[in-house]
Amino acid sequence: MPKGPKKRPKSTPRAWNLPLLDPPRRLFHIPRRAVPAHAAPRILGLDFNATYRPLPPPPSADDPINAARLGQRLAALGAALDDLPGQAQRFARWKARRDAAIPRDGPVTRRRLSPLRRGRPPGGRLSRYDPTAPHPDRIREVDEILAHAHALAVYALDPPDTS
Structure with a gap:
């Protein structure tokens, strides 16, 4: 009897592409909160002979993290x-x-007009870059870098001045 289908040898690894467009901002999105396993409620059934399993311990700072x-x-x-x-x-x-x-001249459809998402940069806390403006304590140097990079990206997308 023949064995199953032959496996093809892998030729080249998969080519990874960065996303070309930023994901659109979801205006009315309420993020779900996931409860970690060490804080989940322990609900036992009505069976009095059920075995009790303890909760897993909370993760420590030395635990390995999947960086795939x-x-x-x-x-x-x-x-x-x-x-x-x-x-x-x-x-x-x-x-x-x-x-x-x-x-x-037709009806307006919802299409992406810009590859950048409206508003402040993803992960940033500043809406625009202004090096002379005083910032609150919660603003870090990385927020200024993100805002500056976002301002440069918006500037690069502007049509050139041909006058």
Whole structure:
């Protein structure tokens, strides 16, 4: 009897791509709160012979953390930096598809007009970069860097002044 289907040898590893667009902001999204396993309520049934299992201990600072997703993001960032002309063509193709889909005199549809999300940068606490403005204590240096990088990205998307 023949064995199952033959497994194909893996040729090349999967190419990771960074997302081209920021995810849109969800206005009325209420995040769900997940209860960690060490703080979950222990509800036993009405069976008096049920065995009691203790809660798992809370994680300590020395516990290992799965860094697979971080490694994948770094690999995608490295691949994007190695292929900047290809990423520029990818972005130009997105802009061409967006411009071709925009109706000139028809009804307005909900389409992405900008690859950047409106508002402050993801993860940032400042809405705009102003190096001379005083900031509250909760604003860190990384927030200023994020706001400055976001301002540069918005500036790069502005159409050039040809006058």
